Amino acid sequence: xxxxxxxxxxxxxxxxxxxxxxxxxxxxxxxxxxxxxxxxxxxxxxxxxxxxxxxxxxxxxxxxxxxxxxxxxxxxxxxxxxxxxxxxxxxxxxxxxxxxxxxxxxxxxxxxxxxxxxxxxxxxxxxxxxxxxxxxxxxxxxxxxxxxxxxxxxxxxxxxxxxxxxxxxxxxxxxxxxxxxxxxxxxxxxxxxxxxxxxxxxxxxxxxxxxxxxxxxxxxxxxxxxxxxxxxxxxxxxxxxxxxxxxxxxxxxxxxxxxxxxxxxxxxxxxxxxxxxxxxxxxxxxxxxxxxxxxxxxxxxxxxxxxxxxxxxxxxxxxxxxxxxxxxxxxxxxxxxxxxxxxxxxxxxxxxxxxxxxxxxxxxxxxxxxxxxxxxxxxxxxxxxxxxxxxxxxxxxxxxxxxxxx
Amino acid sequence: xxxxxxxxxxxxxxxxxxxxxxxxxxxxxxxxxxxxxxxxxxxxxxxxxxxxxxxxxxxxxxxxxxxxxxxxxxxxxxxxxxxxxxxxxxxxxxxxxxxxxxxxxxxxxxxxxxxxxxxxxxxxxxxxxxxxxxxxxxxxxxxxxxxxxxxxxxxxxxxxxxxxxxxxxxxxxxxxxxxxxxxxxxxxxxxxxxxxxxxxxxxxxxxxxxxxxxxxxxxxxxxxxxxxxxxxxxxxxxxxxxxxxxxxxxxxxxxxxxxxxxxxxxxxxxxxxxxxxxxxxxxxxxxxxxxxxxxxxxxxxxxxxxxxxxxxxxxxxxxxxxxxxxxxxxxxxxxxxxxxxxxxxxxxxxxxxxxxxxxxxxxxxxxxxxxxxxxxxxxxxxxxxxxxxxxxxxxxxxxxxxxxxxxxxxxxxxxxxxxxxxxxxxxxxxxx
Numbered sequence: 001x002x003x004x005x006x007x008x009x010x011x012x013x014x015x016x017x018x019x020x021x022x023x024x025x026x027x028x029x030x031x032x033x034x035x036x037x038x039x040x041x042x043x044x045x046x047x048x049x050x051x052x053x054x055x056x057x058x059x060x061x062x063x064x065x066x067x068x069x070x071x072x073x074x075x076x077x078x079x080x081x082x083x084x085x086x087x088x089x090x091x092x093x094x095x096x097x098x099x100x101x102x103x104x105x106x107x108x109x110x111x112x113x114x115x116x117x118x119x120x121x122x123x124x125x126x127x128x129x130x131x132x133x134x135x136x137x138x139x140x141x142x143x144x145x146x147x148x149x150x151x152x153x154x155x156x157x158x159x160x161x162x163x164x165x166x167x168x169x170x171x172x173x174x175x176x177x178x179x180x181x182x183x184x185x186x187x188x189x190x191x192x193x194x195x196x197x198x199x200x201x202x203x204x205x206x207x208x209x210x211x212x213x214x215x216x217x218x219x220x221x222x223x224x225x226x227x228x229x230x231x232x233x234x235x236x237x238x239x240x241x242x243x244x245x246x247x248x249x250x251x252x253x254x255x256x257x258x259x260x261x262x263x264x265x266x267x268x269x270x271x272x273x274x275x276x277x278x279x280x281x282x283x284x285x286x287x288x289x290x291x292x293x294x295x296x297x298x299x300x301x302x303x304x305x306x307x308x309x310x311x312x313x314x315x316x317x318x319x320x321x322x323x324x325x326x327x328x329x330x331x332x333x334x335x336x337x338x339x340x341x342x343x344x345x346x347x348x349x350x351x352x353x354x355x356x357x358x359x360x361x362x363x364x365x366x367x368x369x370x371x372x373x374x375x376x377x378x379x380x381x382x383x384x385x386x387x388x389x390x391x392x393x394x395x396x397x398x399x400x401x402x403x404x405x406x
Numbered sequence: 407x408x409x410x411x412x413x414x415x416x417x418x419x420x421x422x423x424x425x426x427x428x429x430x431x432x433x434x435x436x437x438x439x440x441x442x443x444x445x446x447x448x449x450x451x452x453x454x455x456x457x458x459x460x461x462x463x464x465x466x467x468x469x470x471x472x473x474x475x476x477x478x479x480x481x482x483x484x485x486x487x488x489x490x491x492x493x494x495x496x497x498x499x500x501x502x503x504x505x506x507x508x509x510x511x512x513x514x515x516x517x518x519x520x521x522x523x524x525x526x527x528x529x530x531x532x533x534x535x536x537x538x539x540x541x542x543x544x545x546x547x548x549x550x551x552x553x554x555x556x557x558x559x560x561x562x563x564x565x566x567x568x569x570x571x572x573x574x575x576x577x578x579x580x581x582x583x584x585x586x587x588x589x590x591x592x593x594x595x596x597x598x599x600x601x602x603x604x605x606x607x608x609x610x611x612x613x614x615x616x617x618x619x620x621x622x623x624x625x626x627x628x629x630x631x632x633x634x635x636x637x638x639x640x641x642x643x644x645x646x647x648x649x650x651x652x653x654x655x656x657x658x659x660x661x662x663x664x665x666x667x668x669x670x671x672x673x674x675x676x677x678x679x680x681x682x683x684x685x686x687x688x689x690x691x692x693x694x695x696x697x698x699x700x701x702x703x704x705x706x707x708x709x710x711x712x713x714x715x716x717x718x719x720x721x722x723x724x725x726x727x728x729x730x731x732x733x734x735x736x737x738x739x740x741x742x743x744x745x746x747x748x749x750x751x752x753x754x755x756x757x758x759x760x761x762x763x764x765x766x767x768x769x770x771x772x773x774x775x776x777x778x779x780x781x782x783x784x785x786x787x788x789x790x791x792x793x794x795x796x797x798x799x800x801x802x803x804x805x806x807x808x809x810x811x812x813x814x815x816x817x818x819x820x821x822x823x824x825x826x827x828x829x830x831x832x833x834x835x836x837x838x
Contacts (some may be wrong), residue, residue, distance in 0.1 A: 270592050
């Protein structure tokens with residue numbers, strides 16, 4: 001009997017010690033190891049810096065978009081600011097359009113083509129100087145531009161303006177536009193739109209015409225004859241073009257101040273962006289990242305994953321990789337591996353961290369993204385353009401994640 | 407030796423409890439929104455995987471480095487205002503005007519004291535009722551006009567739209583009039599709210615109804631509007647968590663004037679108290695029709711009933727109505743009375759809480775500008791740095807979502823006047 005009590009006491013002792021150890025380690029001890037510069041932090045020159053004029057096509061690794069690829073690692077960061085010709089250092093958005101780069105700033109639209117910047121302002125027909133979103137219709141080549149005061153279709157050199165007074169646009173503050181052949185989808189601050197470019201008909205989605213819990217739309221994308229709307233405070237709405245019906249994704253716990261379970265559904269209702277590719281829906285929020293494969297949801301926060309911040313301004317998807325614009329770095333994630341890119345205070349060097357959530361590899365790079373606060377980004381082939389709070393950054397794929405190193 | 411070993415696990419367990427006690431079993435020393443533990447969501451069966459708003463969100467953007475106008479180039483320091491100034495809804499426009507007037511007084515006083523380094527403040531006011539989503543467009547217009555910060559608004563929908571635009575514009579904003587609890591639950595590090603919201607009012611009513619008066623059978627009748635839906639959510643959830651789910655909920659359409667059917671349903675539910683949430687004219691009608699039909703249950707409602715308009719509309723039937731209110735005007739000090747005097751002199755009427763809070767909120771904003779200068783991000787830094795501020799209604803206390811958790815008051819109308827008492831949660835649970 002006495003022996004049993006001693007065994008029980010010993011088990012309690014071990015359990016208590018384990019819990020205390022867990023609390024101790026979770027309070028930052030592991031992080032301190034890296035801060036002290038252990039062997040996991042390695043100095044490396046991922047690739048040579050590009051310091052010459054812009055080379056849009058010849059400096060990237062060849063790839064096949066449709067092939068299943070390991071996680072790309074970007075580098076060779078090249079920064080553009082007002083000193084290089086941008087109208088402002090506050091860069092809201094960027095879009096790669098074949099041989100040119102379309103850049104939305106708070107002081108106009110900037111276009112980089114043949115190594116030359118051309119700036120467009122309201123004097124040229126731009127709806128408003130503050131450009132928040134840009135998309136290109138691959139069929140027609142028309143450029144759609146969402147601004148703080150109306151929507152533009154830029155076609156054949158002419159800016160056509162759409163606003164609340166001359167069209168069915170739900171509101172003049174256009175946070176995102178997505179051009180998908182016949183339909184152009186628009187997320188405004190007070191409802192979403194579908195504009196039929198064949199018939200010029202507008203469809204308005206708000207709390208009266210759709211199951212939109214709140215009408216404040218932040219993001220919109222279209223894929224596979226569906227549209228996905230990020231309704232800020234209302235989760236995500238999926239609209240089926242064939243049936244004209246909605247499916248709504250909401251945070252099951254229904255509370256803004258907590259995440260009850262991370263994988264029980266959409267991580268949070270304060271959604272900021274949506275992206276769909278390769279059968280996966282990615283949802284950015286100001287409270288974490290959501291991923292949905294058509295069968296189940298995953299939710300990601302910053303304290304227990306590689307996500308550098310739960311405050312995510314926008315999300316894009318390419319094949320199986322999500323690109324996340326956070327207020328504390330650029331993140332990429334394929335469901336298993338995180339690669340994050342950040343600046344280092346007081347240094348021109350950058351920091352690339354590769355992690356699967358348990359192990360991580362930190363790389364110091366010779367160049368860095370222009371600022372850690374990311375507003376948006378665009379990816380094509382092996383090139384990424386990043387719109388930041390201070391400048392525009394271009395990067396190229398310089399390698400792929402070897403998961404055996406983790 | 408063997409005897410001593412028996413104490414070791416006990417010591418470890420005590421240590422463990424001490425560690426968990428420091429961090430708090432419930433997670434926070436003071437939960438988000440000052441929510442009482444027994445009505446914290448899911449507190450009866452599950453600790454959340456993660457609690458948001460346990461610390462203030464830092465602003466990591468580059469706006470502090472942007473070019474801002476040199477002081478020598480600025481003729482006036484422009485401040486924006488958005489609110490319901492002109493429209494069909496009397497209650498909103500009345501309070502929108504009061505909010506503007508409170509803001510005006512704060513600006514005028516600041517200018518008398520020398521403005522910003524001798525440069526006067528200039529207030530630019532815009533109406534946010536009209537075109538759908540007007541507050542967004544008006545915020546952009548204000549930014550185009552070069553404002554350094556803005557004050558507003560009242561309506562929850564318009565306020566939400568405005569703060570999202572403020573986030574993208576990176577424009578500091580002080581909300582002094584919306585009672586929508588979700589407004590600051592959105593992690594926008596450019597916005598603070600200085601007035602208590604409906605969540606705080608709901609907690610006060612829950613405490614009064616269930617904890618103090620001991621009622622167990624309660625009805626809710628509310629408008630089918632966003633304001634009433636969001637404004638009563640914490641009450642409905644809280645009643646359920648206290649073990650007394652509402653006996654009956656009735657939802658009427660805005661504009662309805664005959665509530666007989668709803669009231670008959672409530673009568674049949676045999677309740678002890680009725681909570682009424684809607685616009686002030688609707689509340690007055692419901693109370694009147696209740697009393698005229700012989701229903702004697704205690705009526706509880708929102709801050710809207712503590713107004714001359716409600717007393718005028720409800721007449722004798724206002725007797726006994728209990729409501730939550732941001733402060734007690736009867737005990738406030740010299741600063742408050744000086745403001746009331748100035749307000750009366752300037753505008754010829756008594757100020758409601760929208761005027762009072764607009765005055766306080768604008769003064770906080772002006773003080774922030776005086777300290778930070780004409781850099782919007784630095785103004786933001788200053789604005790979002792305080793936790794407690796001495797206003798004319800007492801301390802304004804902000805939590806980690808920059809929302810006011812200033813203790814609210816309850817008011818009961820009897821014999822021609824409101825009697826006020828302060829809300830303080832009476833804990834009755836295992837978390838005591």
